[in-house]
Amino acid sequence: MTEGEPLIRWDWIASHLDEFALRLAEHVELTVIAVGVGFVIAFALSLVILRVPRAEGPITAVTGTMYTIPSLALFALLIPYTGLTILTAEIGLVSYTLLILIRNIVRGIRGVPPDVREAAVGMGYAPREVLLRIELPLALAVIIAGVRVATISTIGLVTVTSLIGQGGFGFLILIGIQRFFTTELIAGAVLSVALAIVADALLVLLQRRLTPWARAE
Amino acid sequence: MVSTRGATVEFRDVSKRYPGQLAVDRLSFAVPAGRICILVGPSGSGKTTSLKMVNRLIEPSGGSILIDGQDVLAEEPTALRRRIGYVIQQVGLFPHQTIAENVGTVPRLLGWPRERIASRTEELLALVGLEPARFARRYPAQLSGGERQRVGVARALAAEPPVMLMDEPFGAVDPIVRERLQNEFLRIQRDQGTTVLFVTHDIDEAIKLGDRVAVMAGGKLVQYAPPGELLAHPANDFVAEFVGSDRGLKRLALLTVGGADLDTGVDRAGVPSHAPVLSPSTTLRDALARMLASEAQVGVVVDRDRYLGVLTLSTIGRMIRDDM
Numbered sequence: 329m330t331e332g333e334p335l336i337r338w339d340w341i342a343s344h345l346d347e348f349a350l351r352l353a354e355h356v357e358l359t360v361i362a363v364g365v366g367f368v369i370a371f372a373l374s375l376v377i378l379r380v381p382r383a384e385g386p387i388t389a390v391t392g393t394m395y396t397i398p399s400l401a402l403f404a405l406l407i408p409y410t411g412l413t414i415l416t417a418e419i420g421l422v423s424y425t426l427l428i429l430i431r432n433i434v435r436g437i438r439g440v441p442p443d444v445r446e447a448a449v450g451m452g453y454a455p456r457e458v459l460l461r462i463e464l465p466l467a468l469a470v471i472i473a474g475v476r477v478a479t480i481s482t483i484g485l486v487t488v489t490s491l492i493g494q495g496g497f498g499f500l501i502l503i504g505i506q507r508f509f510t511t512e513l514i515a516g517a518v519l520s521v522a523l524a525i526v527a528d529a530l531l532v533l534l535q536r537r538l539t540p541w542a543r544a545e
Numbered sequence: 546m547v548s549t550r551g552a553t554v555e556f557r558d559v560s561k562r563y564p565g566q567l568a569v570d571r572l573s574f575a576v577p578a579g580r581i582c583i584l585v586g587p588s589g590s591g592k593t594t595s596l597k598m599v600n601r602l603i604e605p606s607g608g609s610i611l612i613d614g615q616d617v618l619a620e621e622p623t624a625l626r627r628r629i630g631y632v633i634q635q636v637g638l639f640p641h642q643t644i645a646e647n648v649g650t651v652p653r654l655l656g657w658p659r660e661r662i663a664s665r666t667e668e669l670l671a672l673v674g675l676e677p678a679r680f681a682r683r684y685p686a687q688l689s690g691g692e693r694q695r696v697g698v699a700r701a702l703a704a705e706p707p708v709m710l711m712d713e714p715f716g717a718v719d720p721i722v723r724e725r726l727q728n729e730f731l732r733i734q735r736d737q738g739t740t741v742l743f744v745t746h747d748i749d750e751a752i753k754l755g756d757r758v759a760v761m762a763g764g765k766l767v768q769y770a771p772p773g774e775l776l777a778h779p780a781n782d783f784v785a786e787f788v789g790s791d792r793g794l795k796r797l798a799l800l801t802v803g804g805a806d807l808d809t810g811v812d813r814a815g816v817p818s819h820a821p822v823l824s825p826s827t828t829l830r831d832a833l834a835r836m837l838a839s840e841a842q843v844g845v846v847v848d849r850d851r852y853l854g855v856l857t858l859s860t861i862g863r864m865i866r867d868d869m
Contacts, residue, residue, distance in 0.1 A: 447637025450602055450710075451651055451700075452627035465641045541641045541684045 337511045347500075348519060355496025355523060358486045361418055363479050366425030373426070374433035384434070391426040399424070399485055403492050417489040424485060425478040432474025436467025469542060472535040476528055483524040487516070497523070551579035551740030552613040552707035554599065559608035561594050561764075568594045570764040571608065576757065578613075578707075581734060581741040583755035585748060587787075591764040592744045596710050599742060600629045612708055627651050630701030630709030630739065634716045636693045638685040644670070644696055645681040651704040669699040672733060691722040698730065702737060711743045715750070727754060748788055752776065752795055760784050773799050793865040797829040805829065805864060807846055807854030816855055817841040823856060824848060833861055 373391075377384045402420045410416040440463050448462045449455075464471075487498030495502065497520040504513025536543070554576040561569040569591040576582040584592040597603040599610055601622045610617045617625055638647050648669055649662045657665075670677040673695040685693055694714060701709055715723045715730075731754060734741055745751055751758045752772040760767045760775070760783075768780035776796040779785035789795065803825030820841035823832050825848050836844045836858060844856040 441635075441637075441640075443633060443635035443637035444639060445637075446602070447631065447633060448639070450600060450626060450631035450633070450637075452623045452625075452654055454623050457654075462639060466639075539641070541686065 333510075335510050336514060340511050341515060344515075348515070351496050351499055351516075352519070352523070354494070354499075355483070355486055355520070358414070358417060358421065358489065358494060358496055359479065359482050359527070361414075362421035362482045362486075363425055363475065365418065366422045366429055366478060366482075367475065369422065370426050370429035370433060374430050374437070377430070377434050378437060387430065388427070391423075391430060394423040395427045397423075399488050400491065403489065407492060412493040414494055416492055417486075417494040421482055421485055421489070425482060428478050428481075429474050432470050432477075433467070436470030436474075437463045439470060440466045465539075468539055469535060472531060472538070476531045479527050479531060480524045483520060483527060487520055496520075550707065551738050553578045553611075554582070554708055554740055554742060555611040555614075556595070557609050557611065559595070559598060559610055560606050561591070561598065561603060562606040568764050569598070569605075572761075572764075572766050573608075574759055574766060574769045576740055576742065578740055579738045580756040581743060581754055582757045582759060583751040584742065584744045584759045584761060585746065585751040585787075586761035586767075588746060589763075590761040592746075592759075592761050593712055594764075595761070596712055596742055596744050599708070599710055600626045600631060627654055627704065628706050628708075630704075630706040632694075632697050632701045632709065632711040632714045634713040636685075636697040638693055638696055638700070640685050643682050643684060644675070644688070645677075647685065647696060648700045648703055650700055651706075655704055657704075665703060666699075669702060670696075672702075672736070673699045674729060675699070690718045691726060694718060694726060695729070698733065702733070702739065705737075707740060709739045709741045711741060713745055714743070716745070716747075730754065749795070752788075752799070760787060762787075794830060794833075796865065797833060797861070800829045800864065801825060802827045802829060802832050802844070802846055802856055805856055805860055807856055808860070809854040811855050813845070813852045816843065816845050820845050820855070822847050825853070829861055829864065832856060833858075 373387050377387060399420060402423075403416060406416045406419055410419065437459075444462065444466070445458065448458050453462065486494075486496050487501055489495045490498030490502040497516045500512050500516030500519070502516075504510065504516060556572045556574050559569060559572045560567065572591075572595055574582075584595060586592050594603055598605045599612075599617060601617060605618075612629075638644075639650075642650075645663075645666050648666045652662045652665060666681065667677045670680055675692060675695055680688070680692070680696075685696070688696065694717075697714065701711075715726050718726065727750065743754060752775070755772050757769060758772050758775050759769045760780075762783055768775060768784050770778075770780075773796060775784065776788055776792045776799070779788055779792070785792070802823050817840075819839055821832075821835040821839050821844050823835070823844040823846050825846065832844050836842060836856070842858055846853040846856055
């Protein structure tokens with residue numbers, strides 16, 4: 329920060345709205361792909377765990393270990409293989425969503441009351457229909473709670489991918505640091521936080537919309 | 546009102562073995578179409594296991610179960626279950642579906658047209674005493690325990706099944722609600738003509754609801770008889786103890802004043818005026834209670850204004866003794 333420079337230069341912000349919009353689009357794209365792909369993989373692995381309970385230990389151990397790898401190190405290690413690409417970013421982002429998503433999908437489905445499941449089977453639901461029509465809807469609140477946590481942490485992590493040429497709002501933070509320009513740094517951070525809050529609120533609304541029976545209790 | 550015809554249900558030498566345990570041991574009995582058969586016994590007697598083998602939630606290890614002469618093992622399980630009503634103690638209503646959706650479950654699985662499901666749902670809610678306009682769009686969490694169990698019965702009857710399985714359906718509600726649900730159940734069962742297999746550990750419930758009672762112990766059928774027969778002639782000490790030392794009194798609940806030998810030699814004017822007035826349809830149990838409560842020790846039996854005679858305590862006593 330140069331002497332006499334204000335913490336935030338509002339005129340700079342006003343003249344960079346176009347760039348914010350561009351970074352917002354990037355940030356949302358990186359997040360949506362990460363949570364979407366992460367959900368598909370987590371859902372498949374959850375079904376494996378529900379069918380073969382012995383698989384739970386190994387799957388939790390692997391996804392748990394992935395979760396502990398420092399993101400910076402993971403991206404750096406991937407660069408030789410996948411370069412400074414969106415693929416590198418997504419491999420890292422997706423792996424961080426798995427642990428929380430798997431945990432909530434499995435817990436949600438296991439939390440379906442046994443009498444409800446027994447009634448469904450006893451009335452002639454096929455196993456697949458039990459999953460789709462009974463277990464998934466009833467697990468939805470717990471599953472969406474997992475998606476909320478995964479989404480918020482992914483939005484934060486996306487900023488780190490600026491170091492490998494991606495980053496959304498993280499790009500603003502990185503440039504801000506390199507140029508000792510606090511306005512840009514703060515703008516990037518605040519916008520990232522705001523996006524996380526908005527995304528979380530949207531997911532809460534989605535959950536209320538999808539689980540009208542929960543309000544009846 | 547749609548009236549379904551019940552199917553016969555027959556167990557032939559049915560067994561269920563688990564590692565190190567014989568849960569059901571060569572069970573054989575037949576339930577006539579349209580009748581209520583109660584499976585009763587202490588916990589671990591194999592009654593619930595037997596029930597769940599009918600709709601193949603549990604697969605038998607040996608023997609066969611026939612519904613209208615057709616082996617249940619010959620049919621695909623989901624198709625079989627859709628034509629057998631199923632009611633469990635915890636009800637198992639789907640919390641995310643409205644009452645109407647819950648009741649329409651099996652018709653929906655069977656692919657009935659939407660209008661037919663809607664009219665059947667409305668008819669069933671009315672049948673179990675839940676006003677459709679008030680209840681159809683609510684969720685299960687908004688209902689009381691008794692109301693939920695009524696929905697459970699309506700849901701089981703939705704596709705007019707020839708057979709209905711009920712696993713301690715009234716076990717989780719308070720005694721007053723249970724009594725009302727039992728009475729409604731009897732009315733509905735007569736109305737629909739469904740064959741019912743009903744599990745309970747409560748001998749009083751078995752006697753009240755059963756056309757036939759199957760007493761089970763240790764996986765075996767100990768006695769299979771109508772309730773009156775069970776009370777009058779228990780097959781062995783186990784059954785005698787299970788039905789209770791007050792089985793004579795319980796039996797009185799199944800007999801009516803009309804079936805007793807009345808003393809016709811007494812003129813009406815000679816009977817104490819405070820003696821209770823009984824009708825021929827009064828149960829002997831109620832008659833006894835009212836006679837003991839009055840100082841008269843006798844009851845005046847009147848059929849619509851027409852005096853039939855007096856009922857004495859010794860007559861009731863003789864009926865208990867003679868039959869046993």
